[in-house]
Structures are given as structure tokens and as C-alpha cells.
Amino acid sequence: MNNELVNVSITLNGEKVSAEVEPRMLLIHFIRDIMNATGSHIGCDTSQCGNCTILVDGRSTKSCTVLAVHADETEVITVEGIGTTENLHPIQKAFWEEHGLQCGYCTPGAMMASIDFLSQNPDPTDDEIREGLDGIICRCTGYEFIVNAVRSAAKMMNDDSAVKGEV
Amino acid sequence: MEKMVGQRIKRKEDPKLITGNGMYLDDMKIPGLLHASIVRSPHPHANIVSIDKEKALKHPGVVAVYTGKDLEGKINPVPTSWKVPGMDLIETKQYPLAINTARYVGDGVAMVVADSKYTARDAAELIEVDYEVLPSIANQKEARKDGAPQIYDEVPGNVAFKYVAGEVTDEDLENAEVVMKGSYNTQRVAPSPMETRNSLAQYNPGSGDLKLYVGSQNPHIHRMVLSEVLNFPEHKLHVKVADMGGGFGGKIGVYPDEALVSYASMDLKRPVKWVETRNEHFQSANAGRDMMVDLELAGTKDGKITALRAVNHANIGAYLATFGPGNPTIDFGLMLSGAYKIEKAQCTTYGMYTNTMSVDSYRGAGKPEVTFMLERAVDDFARKINMDPIEVRRINFASKEEFPFTNAQGLIYDSGDYVKALDRAVEKSDYHALRQKQEELREEGRYIGIGISSYVELSGFGPSAVAGAIGFQGGIWENSTVRVHPGGTVTVYTGTSPHGQGHDTTFSQIVKDKLGIPYEDINFVFNDTRAVSMGWGTYGSRSLAVGGNAVGLATDKVVEKGRRIAAHLLEAEVEDIEFEEGVYSVRDDNSRRKTFQEIAKAANFAWSLPEGMEPGLEEQTFFDPSNFTYPFGTHIAVVEVDIETGEIEILRYIAVDDSGKIVNPTVAEGQILGGIAQGVGQALWEGVQYDEKGQLQSGSFMDYAMPKANFFPKIEMEFTETLSPVNQLGSKGVAESGTTGSIAAAANAVMDALAPLGVKHIELPLKPEKVWRAIQKGGAES
Amino acid sequence: MGVEIKHKYTFKNLSKQEVWDTIQDPEALQAALPNCEVFEEVGDEKYKTVMKVNMGAIKGEFTADVQQIDKSEPDSYRLLVKARGKPGEIEANAKMVLEEIAEGTELSCEADVSTTGLMATVGQRMVGGVAKVVLGQFFKDIEKQAKQAAGQ
Structure with missing residues (x-):
């Protein structure tokens, strides 16, 4: 085991942060335990469940199987960085409106994965959404209302960009 | 103004959960917090010869190491809380850390407490345990045979309890026009809430108060039981549950780990946190189901079922879980006749100790198992007498005029209209057209199957006098x-x-x-x-x-x-x-x-x-309600089996459920949907694997197939509403219905698809390989 | 039981006796076992070894007791291995049979392998694959050494 600490600097939800950590420290622990952004959760330790999904340089990433040092100098966005209760991101609004969550534990990861998915496929079919959620395990919902939420978020985001003329 | 009850109201809980403001147990930090890691036995059965903790104690950052011997006399065994009168229960002692003998893979043998979770886990690896491996066994039927490895000296034949409910004589069966026998086993599954188990104990040496945050579905039961385990007064023990990431029965139980963390906090006078890894969850969180049921069914040629006689070998694991003894005997045994008016029913239950993790309630707790047995058997019976399975159900249902209806085992169902739910499901699925289509597709060499499951649930626990009568150690x-x-x-x-x-x-x-x-x-x-x-x-x-x-x-x-x-x-x-x-x-x-x-x-x-x-x-x-509530419904699954590969696709799933008065349809639907995913998951994919000696082989989500979004079609669901007379709202339970109804629906659909190929039975879960093998054989299971 | 492993290896242009001599030579064995750091005889046909394995989830140092029984030179023997490491324990009981064929000598190994710990709960699916790789390397090395000994 290498006990020498290394510096990890990331931009976390728009803010530059850094800390000296063990090189073996996982990114999810860096975010949760060192940076106190506890919205992202650990569900399986082996990157099946995706409850720890965050965006690293815009791409959804399972942060339980990435070392913090690997994320050095990247831009990281977690659930804390996408919206607030006063100003919810469309995906948050949609999960709420469509009852896309029950215990809420997998939800941050599921939403972050969905954001990346919708950025690549802004107008998905239900089947595509179900495929797109392949990296997420949710034990409560049976997924159907998550699928509805992602579809609804897509519509909101498309309407939004149509209004802004960004299509 | 319009009433809010009955409306689709958005949840109050959600704003914090969708913004990352939830506060789950592992999110909490307290100054001086220590972290625990538990060393678990890698053997299903072994004497602990010696434990060398010196290296771990010398590891920088380690504060304490405890073994079972260290705690002997300081913490009491963790008891079960369900002792059914007349079951001749032999309760063995589950010490929070095994003292002399470990009895399952995952049995705790030592605990390390350190200043960080990385350090705690490093040090746990430095503990050297010398084991003397003993003969071991995982299967409950094998465990009852002569010469099987004995798990306890004081438990002859490994039988923890035997319980008989109801009576069916040999004549009842012999005199029947039709007699049918079958085995209907529900395999062991892992509850698998996304948040694993955890606890955080904070002892205040000044006030003498112990505050325990714990992943629990029932903090007051935790307080009551842990007070006994820790010899700690109930009024000084403050149990709290943070936001919790699911339970599904897996967090009912009072576990050794919580007692250990509490003890360590009192001993070290510092807060101590323990969070289970997923691998640990598979080893040491209570499992669900694992019942092996042999059923004899008697009936008439025109479809009337006259008697049911079942023998249930229930695997209860190496120690009795909190509700462990109640699930097979009461929830399963007394619900044997389900939604049907059957004159006679008998269920003999053997609760079997094995070298496996304890089995406790898992979503439905006994009712999914008994519904699976009964609904699979009803289909087999229908096939045997060449009658449509819908018709057999209709003939045998308790009719709505008969409520309150007393079932064969003496339980009184509060209200019901089983035909109504069945009719709605038949209509909604367009059942007769489906049968037509099934015929046509068979001509083309395609095999679709239609599976029906009509269930009734024992829910809404319940009247406390009944709790007393059935040995539940508490009020309800x-x-x-x-x-x-x-x-x-x-x-x-x-x-x-x-x-x-x-x-x-x-x-x-x-x-x-x-x-x-x-x-x-x-x-x-x-x-x-x-x-x-x-x-x-x-x-x-x-x-x-x-x-x-x-x-x-x-x-x-x-x-x-x-x-x-x-x-x-x-x-x-x-x-x-x-x-x-x-x-x-x-x-x-x-x-x-x-x-x-x-x-x-x-x-x-x-x-x-x-x-x-x-x-x-x-x-x-x-x-204190005057009775339980009995939700019911009919589920219909339509599947297609690819006979080249054994793969199963769910084409449609129709669920008609009756939970009495629905307060919030969206929330109720969410419960049904989640329940169906778990039931279908059991039927088709999930399964905890032990080898025959009890070595665990499914220790992660790589080895244990959790249902995913693309495994399901859109569920077609609706509710009928038959009010319960036993409470003001007229509501019944809803959370377990989806699971209870769906295991049999999915399994029946697969069996229905394969019937023309001569396949009569395949053990759950119906994974493609097993299905393919069964098709190749064209007969009984491989 | 745990996993059943069957492996066959053909030692080209070597006789049964030549293969036997090499596979029974402790020095040759130590050289052939991947990352084997210790290999010492502790009793009659009993050896103690320490070797490092690093293959996916199965990673760490293993201390093993190796014993040979039922020896019938140069045709067959039985190998009992009990190895212990951080990822868990391995217990193997292998029947080794040598047979002369046209190309040389075929050694077939039929083993029953049971595991504990992380290797069992998470790595079970990999045990067969890892064993195949390790055995393959091992026999290849033995072949090389046997050929050297035979002056080929």
C-alpha cells in the first residue's frame, strides 16, 4: 500500500476544490467524504447499480470504480450541481411529477445518467429509455415511473430549447 | 372542496431527495467518529481455533479489535421475536460475534474499529483466524436426512421447529376423483435494498444515553430487542432511522452488527459507524423465501378443489431471524387455500437449520410463496382436467356474498370480490383473443404463454390479540x-x-x-x-x-x-x-x-x-384493528419463449389489484409496480446461490441478477375498490400485492408456453439455460 | 463441490518418464509456478509454497500446502493443494494421469476445486478461467524444462 498522499483538484459543481488524498481513494469517497457532497450514493461497490453516477467532463461516470486521482483536473457535476428546490432541473422536476422515486437512494445516480443519456438522445422512445437506464439498478419503482420521468424530462427540455430557439 | 384522499398528490418527500439533500445514515458525520469493519467467516461451518489480532491492533489508526471471546458475558445473544405456540421451537444462541463456532459464510468472528473506513478494512485483513472446518450443509431437505451434518448438538436432525396447521387425512385424498402431486419451491433471494444495512451508535458517557441510528423498518422493535441484547435500559436507548434507502423486509431484523456497534461506542466512549458492503449484504443480511413445498391437491373432474395438503421445508438459516419462524408457519401455512373456498387444508412446516444466512420476511413474507404454490398448482390441475384455468379459479373462489369469509385454516377474510378482479383482468387482457393468438402462433412455431395468478394477501398487521395467539413477541x-x-x-x-x-x-x-x-x-x-x-x-x-x-x-x-x-x-x-x-x-x-x-x-x-x-x-x-386486511387481485402475464435459446420475453403484464380505499393512486401504483418487479425478478432472474456445503457463490450484483428497466414492458394496471370494514378509511395493504401476485403469473406464463413441448416443471428462477435444457428434454426439469 | 476443472496438455516429443522426472523435481516445479517465492519440502511428498496471483478479482499472496499421494511412477499421482490467501482459501484435489500418445505424452488433470471468501462469493465465475491460464503457463514451463533436461 502506498501511503504517500497525492493532490487531487477537480471542479466540483462549478467550484474548484482540492485535497491531499491516498492514491487509492475512490472518486465517490472523495466527493462524499472529503468534499461533503453526499447526494451521490454507493449501492454495490462493483459498478452494476449506478447509484454513484456523476458527470465527469460531461459524461456519466460510475464514481465507485474510478480513483479520485483519475479525475484530477476534470469537471465534475453531481446532483447538487444541477438544480435547487427553487429552481429544479427538468430531470428533477420530471422525477418528482412522475413519481420516479420512492426511497430516493438511487435517484441522484439515475438522474445524472439520464441527463447524459438525453444529451445524446434528446427524443428517445420508451424502449430506448429502458436501454439507456441499463446502468442503473432501482429496487423500489420497477422502473416504469422512471421511464415516464425521463420521457417527460425530454419533452420539457425540448420545449425549453424550442422556446429559446436553440433547436 | 374536493377531498384530498383519492387524489394524485405529488410527494412531499421528494424535493429533498431529488436535490441531494436527503440525509441517509452514511451521509452523517460526527466529531470523533470511528468506523467499524467486521471480519466474517469464509467457511459455512467451522470451529474457531484461535484469532490473532496483534497485527491489526498495531496497525496505525486502529482503536480496538473485538472477538467473540472478548464479548462473552457482555452482550447477550440476539433472539428471535416470533415463537409460535405449538411449534416446539429450539432457539439456539446467536452471539453477536461467534465465540467457538461459525455457522454460515458471513458469521461475524471479529470487529475492528479504526479512525477511517479504509483503515478499518485494511486492519480487518490483518486479523488471522485459524479455523477447523466442520461438515456443513445448505439444503433444508438434505439437512433433515439421517447422517446429515449436524449444525447444533442440541438440535437433532437440524429441525428448529415443526408446526402443523389444519388436518387433511389420507382418505380425504384417496376418495377424491382427481389427486395431483407437485413440488413448488421458491428459491432464496436477497432483499437487496439499494442502501445496504448500517448503523451509527453514539454513547454519551455523561448522560448515559445511547443514541443509535440504524437501518430499520421498526425502530421501536430495535429498541426493545437491543435493550435486552445489550442489557441497556430501554428509556436510555434512543433509536432513530435516517432517510433510508429501502428495506423490503431485509431491515426488519435486529442483527448482531447493530449490537456490536452499540457496544463499541459504549466501550470506547466515541461514536462508531458501520456500513455494510454489498458483498457483506449477500453474506449477512437476512435472505427471503427458500421454501421447498410438496403439495397434494384433491379435486373433482369438474374443477372443484376439495383438499390441499402441503409439507413445507423452510430453510431458516443458521440462526433464527427476528420474524423467521412466523413466515412459513403463519403467513404461509394459514394462507394455504388462498382465495378459494376449499373444505380442507393442512400444512406441515419443518423449520430447518442449515449453514446459510438466516431467512426472514421479504416483501410478502410467506404469501408470495404460498400464492406461487397454489396458483401453479391450480394451473396444473386445470391442465390435468382439461379445463381453462380461468374457469377453475371462478369455480373455486370464495364468493363476495360469503364475506367475512373463513378460510380452511380459520382465518377470517374481511372483504373481497375475487370474481370482479378476475373479470377485469380477463377483459383488460382480452384473454380469449390471446388464447386464439397463442394457437395461431404455435402453428408458426412460436410459443407464447398466458399466466394467471389470483391472490389474496394477509396484510395490515393487525389485531394484537391475534399477535399474542400466534406468538409474535409484540403488539401490532x-x-x-x-x-x-x-x-x-x-x-x-x-x-x-x-x-x-x-x-x-x-x-x-x-x-x-x-x-x-x-x-x-x-x-x-x-x-x-x-x-x-x-x-x-x-x-x-x-x-x-x-x-x-x-x-x-x-x-x-x-x-x-x-x-x-x-x-x-x-x-x-x-x-x-x-x-x-x-x-x-x-x-x-x-x-x-x-x-x-x-x-x-x-x-x-x-x-x-x-x-x-x-x-x-x-x-x-x-x-388496534379488529382484523387483518385481505387485499386481492388477479395478474396476467403474457410471455414468449424463444425455444432455440430458452430466453423469455415479457410481452404484456396486466395487474388488477384491490387494496380497498386508495389514498393516493400514484403512490399506490408505485407500490404495485415495484412489487411486480420483485416478484417477476424472483420468477425469472434472481437467486442466491450456495453450493451444497453452504459456500456462498453469489456475492455481488455481478453474480446476482437484479431486474433492470429493459426487462419489462409497460405494466397495464388498475384497481378495483372493495372497502375493508375493519378500519375507518376502508383501506387494505398495497405494498406486497404486486410481489405476491406476480411470481406465479410469470411462472405460469412460461409453463403455459412450454406445455405443448411436454415441459411440466422448471425450478425458479427460469433462466434461459434451464428453460433451454427443459425444452431439450421435453419433460421434467434437467 | 466447488468447480470441476479438466485440463489436458500434450508434451511434444517427450516420454512419460521425462515428463514425470521434471514434474517431480521441486526446483523445476518452483521455476514453473508463476510468481512462486517459496517452495520447500516439509515432509515426505509434502511441500510448502508461497506464490502471488494477480488475475482480475483474484489477487494476492497465497500460502499453500501441497501433497502428493497415490504415486504410481510414471503413470499417475494425486495432488492435494490447500492454499490460503486474502481473497480466500482454495482446496484442490487433482488426479494427474500421464499417457504416451503419438505426439509425445499427454498429461490430463482432473481437479475438484473449492474456494472460500471473496473468491467464492464474487470470483466463482472466474476460478475456472484463472485455473486454465495458470495451468497452461505451468505446463508450458514444465515442458520447456523437461526438454532442456532431455537435451532437446
């Missing part, structure tokens, strides 16, 4: 306090323990309708043994039927006290005071009125109250 009433603040806002306390079910929302809907105050003015407190006087928690689909009704009844009391205050202030007779939409007014003169908020202030200020009335506006109810 529910408690609620409604506290009205001077400004007229309300805090409601409930003894149920939500962790995703949405009680905050649905219970608020109940209170809102009764008080007429803004929905936002209602706040709920739960999951806290200091705030809530007593409560029995959330399991057995009891929260709304018992807890929600307690909330409603306590609110009624508040309304009544308010009425008396209003009468006093308005100088009118109490009988003449009406209360509507949050306003008390005098009948025939509603210019004389007081708002609820005015009454709240008057009650709290107590400047002028009716003579003899105590100040304040706060009421408490202890609601």
Missing part, C-alpha cells in the same frame, strides 16, 4: 399523536416507519381532509423512539391500514376537542357546532364561527376553556 396496533401548535400548524407523530412508501404525503392527505388546513401546514415525525411514544413499524403492508387509520382517529379527537372549545367560545351547544373546511360554525348561523387556527390559539393559550378541560390541542390514539 399503531399509535399516532396529532399536536396542534398555537398558530394552527400541525405536527403528526406516527409509529410506522416509512423509507420510500410516502407516508408523509399520504398521511398528510388524511389529516388535511379532516382538519381543512393547508396541506403545507402538516408535518410528520416518525422513525424516532424518543419522539414517538411507541410504534411497531413498517412491514406486512400495515402502515396505511393500521398507522394511517391511527393518524385519522387521532385527528378526529383533535376535531372533537376543538368542537367543544368552539362551542364554549361561540356560546352554543356542542351538538350544534359544525366543522367544515377548517371552520367551526354554529348550525343555522354560520356568522358565528371560529377558524381552526383560532381554536388552536385558544386551546394553547387556555384563557377561556370549557370547565374542567385541560389546555392544549394534542391528541393521541392507539389503534
Whole structure:
């Protein structure tokens, strides 16, 4: 085991942060335990469940199987960085409106994965959404209302960009 | 104004959960916090010869290492809380850390406490345990055979208990026109909440109070049992549950780990946290199901079932779990005849110790198992007498005129209309057209199957006198306090323990309708043994039927006290005071009125109250229902089996459920959907694997197939509404119905698809390889 | 039981006796076992070894007791291995049979392998694959050494 600490600097939800950590420290622990952004959760330790999904340089990433040092100098966005209760991101609004969550534990990861998915496929079919959620395990919902939420978020985001003329 | 009960209200719980503001146990940090890691036996059965903890103790950052011997005499064994009279239960001692012998893979043998979780895990690897491996066994039927490895000297034949409910004689079977035998086993599954188990204990050496945060569905039961395990007074033990990431039965149990963390905190006088890894969850969190059932069914050629006789070998693991002995005997055994009017039924249960993790309640707890058995058997019976399975069900159902209906084992079902739910499912699925299509596709060499499952659930635990009669070590009433603040806002306390079910929302809907105050003015407190006087928690689909009704009844009391205050202030007779939409007014003169908020202030200020009335506006109810509730329904699954590969595709899934009065349809649908995913998951994919000696082979989500989004089509669901007469709302349980109905629906569909190929039975889960092998054989299972 | 492993290896142009001599030579064995740091005889046909394995989830140092029984030179023997490491324990009972064929000598190994710990609960699926790789390397090395000894 290498006990020498290394510096990890990331931009976390728009803010530059850094800390000296063990090189073996996982990114999810860096975010949760060192940076106190506890919205992202650990569900399986082996990157099946995706409850720890965050965006690293815009791409959804399972942060339980990435070392913090690997994320050095990247831009990281977690659930804390996408919206607030006063100003919810469309995906948050949609999960709420469509009852896309029950215990809420997998939800941050599921939403972050969905954001990346919708950025690549802004107008998905239900089947595509179900495929797109392949990296997420949710034990409560049976997924159907998550699928509805992602579809609804897509519509909101498309309407939004149509209004802004960004299509 | 429109009533809120019955409306699709967005959940109150969600804003914090969708913004990352939830506070789950592992999110909590406390100054001086230590982290624990538990060393577990890698052997299914082994004597502990010696444990060398020196290297671990020398590791920098390690604060303490405990072994079973260190704790001997300091912590008591963790007991079971369900001892059914007449079962001749042999309860063995489950010490929080094994002292001399480890009895399953995952049995704790040592615990390390260190200043970080990385350090704790590093040091756990430095502990050297010398084991003497003993003969071991995983299968419960094998464990009962002569010469099987013995898990305890004091338990001959490994039989923890034997329980017989009902009586069916050999003549009952011999004299029948049709007799059928079959084995209907439900395999072991892992509850797998996304948040694993955890606990955080904080002992205050000054006050002598122990605060324990724990992943629990029933904090008051945890307090009661841990108080005994730790020799620690109940009033000094404060159990709390943080936001919790699911339970599904896996967090009912009181576990050794929680006792260990508590002990360490008291011993070290520092807070100690333990969070289970997923691999640990598979080893040492209570599993579900694992019942091997042999059934004899007697009936007539025209479709009437006359008797059922079952022998259930229930694997209960190496130690008795908290509710372990009750699931196979009561929940399974007494529900043997399901929704049917069957004259005679008998269930003999053998609770078998094996070298595996304990088995406890898992979503449905006994009812999914018995429904699977019965509904698979009804289909087999229908096939045998060449009758449509829908017809066989219709012939045997208890009819709606017969309620309250007493089943073959003496349970009294509160209300039901089984034909109605079946008819709706048949109609919604277009069943007869499906049968037609099935015929046509078979011509083309395609095999679709239609699986029906009509279930009835024992839910809404329940009347406490019955709890006593069946040996449940506790009451099962529910408690609620409604506290009205001077400004007229309300805090409601409930003894149920939500962790995703949405009680905050649905219970608020109940209170809102009764008080007429803004929905936002209602706040709920739960999951806290200091705030809530007593409560029995959330399991057995009891929260709304018992807890929600307690909330409603306590609110009624508040309304009544308010009425008396209003009468006093308005100088009118109490009988003449009406209360509507949050306003008390005098009948025939509603210019004389007081708002609820005015009454709240008057009650709290107590400047002028009716003579003899105590100040304040706060009421408490202890609601002990007169009976359980019995939700029911019919599910129909349509699958296609690819006979080249054995792969199964779910084409359609229709669910018609009756949970009595629905408070929030969206929330209720969410419960049904989640339940179906778990039931279908059991039928098709999930399964805990041990080898025959008890070595665990499925220790991660790489080895254990969890259902995923693309495994399912859109579920077609609806509710029928048959009110329960046993509570004010008329509600029944809803959370377990989806699971209870769906295992058999999915399995029956697959069997129906394969029937023309001569396949009669395949053990769950119906994985492609097994299905393919069965097709190749064209007969009994490979 | 745990996993059943069957492996066959053909030692080209070597006789049964030549293969036997090499596979029974402790020095040759140590050289052939991947990352084997210790290999010492502790009793009659009993050896103690320490070797490092690093293959996916199965990673760490293993201490093993190796014993040979039922020896019938140069045709067959039985190998009992009990290895212990952080990822868990391995117990193997292998029947080794040598047979002369046209190309040389075929050694077939039929083993029953049971595991504990992380290797069992998470790595079970990989045990067969890892064993195949390790055995393959091992026999290849033995072949090389046997050929050297035979002056080929």
C-alpha cells in the first residue's frame, strides 16, 4: 500500500476544490467524504447499480470504480450541481411529477445518467429509455415511473430549447 | 372542496431527495467518529481455533479489535421475536460475534474499529483466524436426512421447529376423483435494498444515553430487542432511522452488527459507524423465501378443489431471524387455500437449520410463496382436467356474498370480490383473443404463454390479540399523536416507519381532509423512539391500514376537542357546532364561527376553556384493528419463449389489484409496480446461490441478477375498490400485492408456453439455460 | 463441490518418464509456478509454497500446502493443494494421469476445486478461467524444462 498522499483538484459543481488524498481513494469517497457532497450514493461497490453516477467532463461516470486521482483536473457535476428546490432541473422536476422515486437512494445516480443519456438522445422512445437506464439498478419503482420521468424530462427540455430557439 | 384522499398528490418527500439533500445514515458525520469493519467467516461451518489480532491492533489508526471471546458475558445473544405456540421451537444462541463456532459464510468472528473506513478494512485483513472446518450443509431437505451434518448438538436432525396447521387425512385424498402431486419451491433471494444495512451508535458517557441510528423498518422493535441484547435500559436507548434507502423486509431484523456497534461506542466512549458492503449484504443480511413445498391437491373432474395438503421445508438459516419462524408457519401455512373456498387444508412446516444466512420476511413474507404454490398448482390441475384455468379459479373462489369469509385454516377474510378482479383482468387482457393468438402462433412455431395468478394477501398487521395467539413477541396496533401548535400548524407523530412508501404525503392527505388546513401546514415525525411514544413499524403492508387509520382517529379527537372549545367560545351547544373546511360554525348561523387556527390559539393559550378541560390541542390514539386486511387481485402475464435459446420475453403484464380505499393512486401504483418487479425478478432472474456445503457463490450484483428497466414492458394496471370494514378509511395493504401476485403469473406464463413441448416443471428462477435444457428434454426439469 | 476443472496438455516429443522426472523435481516445479517465492519440502511428498496471483478479482499472496499421494511412477499421482490467501482459501484435489500418445505424452488433470471468501462469493465465475491460464503457463514451463533436461 502506498501511503504517500497525492493532490487531487477537480471542479466540483462549478467550484474548484482540492485535497491531499491516498492514491487509492475512490472518486465517490472523495466527493462524499472529503468534499461533503453526499447526494451521490454507493449501492454495490462493483459498478452494476449506478447509484454513484456523476458527470465527469460531461459524461456519466460510475464514481465507485474510478480513483479520485483519475479525475484530477476534470469537471465534475453531481446532483447538487444541477438544480435547487427553487429552481429544479427538468430531470428533477420530471422525477418528482412522475413519481420516479420512492426511497430516493438511487435517484441522484439515475438522474445524472439520464441527463447524459438525453444529451445524446434528446427524443428517445420508451424502449430506448429502458436501454439507456441499463446502468442503473432501482429496487423500489420497477422502473416504469422512471421511464415516464425521463420521457417527460425530454419533452420539457425540448420545449425549453424550442422556446429559446436553440433547436 | 374536493377531498384530498383519492387524489394524485405529488410527494412531499421528494424535493429533498431529488436535490441531494436527503440525509441517509452514511451521509452523517460526527466529531470523533470511528468506523467499524467486521471480519466474517469464509467457511459455512467451522470451529474457531484461535484469532490473532496483534497485527491489526498495531496497525496505525486502529482503536480496538473485538472477538467473540472478548464479548462473552457482555452482550447477550440476539433472539428471535416470533415463537409460535405449538411449534416446539429450539432457539439456539446467536452471539453477536461467534465465540467457538461459525455457522454460515458471513458469521461475524471479529470487529475492528479504526479512525477511517479504509483503515478499518485494511486492519480487518490483518486479523488471522485459524479455523477447523466442520461438515456443513445448505439444503433444508438434505439437512433433515439421517447422517446429515449436524449444525447444533442440541438440535437433532437440524429441525428448529415443526408446526402443523389444519388436518387433511389420507382418505380425504384417496376418495377424491382427481389427486395431483407437485413440488413448488421458491428459491432464496436477497432483499437487496439499494442502501445496504448500517448503523451509527453514539454513547454519551455523561448522560448515559445511547443514541443509535440504524437501518430499520421498526425502530421501536430495535429498541426493545437491543435493550435486552445489550442489557441497556430501554428509556436510555434512543433509536432513530435516517432517510433510508429501502428495506423490503431485509431491515426488519435486529442483527448482531447493530449490537456490536452499540457496544463499541459504549466501550470506547466515541461514536462508531458501520456500513455494510454489498458483498457483506449477500453474506449477512437476512435472505427471503427458500421454501421447498410438496403439495397434494384433491379435486373433482369438474374443477372443484376439495383438499390441499402441503409439507413445507423452510430453510431458516443458521440462526433464527427476528420474524423467521412466523413466515412459513403463519403467513404461509394459514394462507394455504388462498382465495378459494376449499373444505380442507393442512400444512406441515419443518423449520430447518442449515449453514446459510438466516431467512426472514421479504416483501410478502410467506404469501408470495404460498400464492406461487397454489396458483401453479391450480394451473396444473386445470391442465390435468382439461379445463381453462380461468374457469377453475371462478369455480373455486370464495364468493363476495360469503364475506367475512373463513378460510380452511380459520382465518377470517374481511372483504373481497375475487370474481370482479378476475373479470377485469380477463377483459383488460382480452384473454380469449390471446388464447386464439397463442394457437395461431404455435402453428408458426412460436410459443407464447398466458399466466394467471389470483391472490389474496394477509396484510395490515393487525389485531394484537391475534399477535399474542400466534406468538409474535409484540403488539401490532399503531399509535399516532396529532399536536396542534398555537398558530394552527400541525405536527403528526406516527409509529410506522416509512423509507420510500410516502407516508408523509399520504398521511398528510388524511389529516388535511379532516382538519381543512393547508396541506403545507402538516408535518410528520416518525422513525424516532424518543419522539414517538411507541410504534411497531413498517412491514406486512400495515402502515396505511393500521398507522394511517391511527393518524385519522387521532385527528378526529383533535376535531372533537376543538368542537367543544368552539362551542364554549361561540356560546352554543356542542351538538350544534359544525366543522367544515377548517371552520367551526354554529348550525343555522354560520356568522358565528371560529377558524381552526383560532381554536388552536385558544386551546394553547387556555384563557377561556370549557370547565374542567385541560389546555392544549394534542391528541393521541392507539389503534388496534379488529382484523387483518385481505387485499386481492388477479395478474396476467403474457410471455414468449424463444425455444432455440430458452430466453423469455415479457410481452404484456396486466395487474388488477384491490387494496380497498386508495389514498393516493400514484403512490399506490408505485407500490404495485415495484412489487411486480420483485416478484417477476424472483420468477425469472434472481437467486442466491450456495453450493451444497453452504459456500456462498453469489456475492455481488455481478453474480446476482437484479431486474433492470429493459426487462419489462409497460405494466397495464388498475384497481378495483372493495372497502375493508375493519378500519375507518376502508383501506387494505398495497405494498406486497404486486410481489405476491406476480411470481406465479410469470411462472405460469412460461409453463403455459412450454406445455405443448411436454415441459411440466422448471425450478425458479427460469433462466434461459434451464428453460433451454427443459425444452431439450421435453419433460421434467434437467 | 466447488468447480470441476479438466485440463489436458500434450508434451511434444517427450516420454512419460521425462515428463514425470521434471514434474517431480521441486526446483523445476518452483521455476514453473508463476510468481512462486517459496517452495520447500516439509515432509515426505509434502511441500510448502508461497506464490502471488494477480488475475482480475483474484489477487494476492497465497500460502499453500501441497501433497502428493497415490504415486504410481510414471503413470499417475494425486495432488492435494490447500492454499490460503486474502481473497480466500482454495482446496484442490487433482488426479494427474500421464499417457504416451503419438505426439509425445499427454498429461490430463482432473481437479475438484473449492474456494472460500471473496473468491467464492464474487470470483466463482472466474476460478475456472484463472485455473486454465495458470495451468497452461505451468505446463508450458514444465515442458520447456523437461526438454532442456532431455537435451532437446
